Amino acid sequence: MAEPSKLFNFDFSDDGVALRIAVARAKFDVSCASQFRTEIDKRWNERIHRVSLDFTNVEFIDSSGIGALVSLQKRLDPSVSPLELLNPSPAVTTVVELLRLHRVFKLTHLDGAGARSAEHLPPS
Template sequence: TDRLEASNAAQFRSDLDKVWNPNIRQVLVDCQDLDFIDSSGIGALLSIQKRLKLGAAPVTLMHAKPGVISVIELLRLHRVFAMQNN
């Protein structure tokens, strides 16, 4: 989807629940097709970070577009999520 927002954040979390394994130590999220994210979408991404074990690598957001990066930086979440754009 091109948007992660209130209308689909619950489905995103549900999909994650179906595949989650407690031994996961790193999560890469490909944001290449993501054009928009709102507070519900941010909450869904933060829920992934909370699930990771202490000391694990942060959630890495890959290929995020400028608009999504702006939201992440505005909320100072670039300190929480690793960003990779290559």
């Protein structure tokens, strides 16, 4: 199994309120979901109010991966900020939408320069 630092890159904002996680795998599934939760547990603190997951490299997600995302979303105050998935692939977007989780998560597509080219926000 790969080192956690090679699977996930955790980056906190200067004020510690925002956390950005880059997922460096093509599959966010049963093979890494437990490890993802463990790594979140190690780094979590009550100041975190915004979490973005960079899914640029993720091409597949299964029920274990979805479970890990839902678990992470439950830690956040939905009135402040939903869990944000950055650059989800069409396959990941389809799974999220089929499960109606696009009503819970924020799906954001960034263009090459890092600007938001499209956002799908959960209803308020």
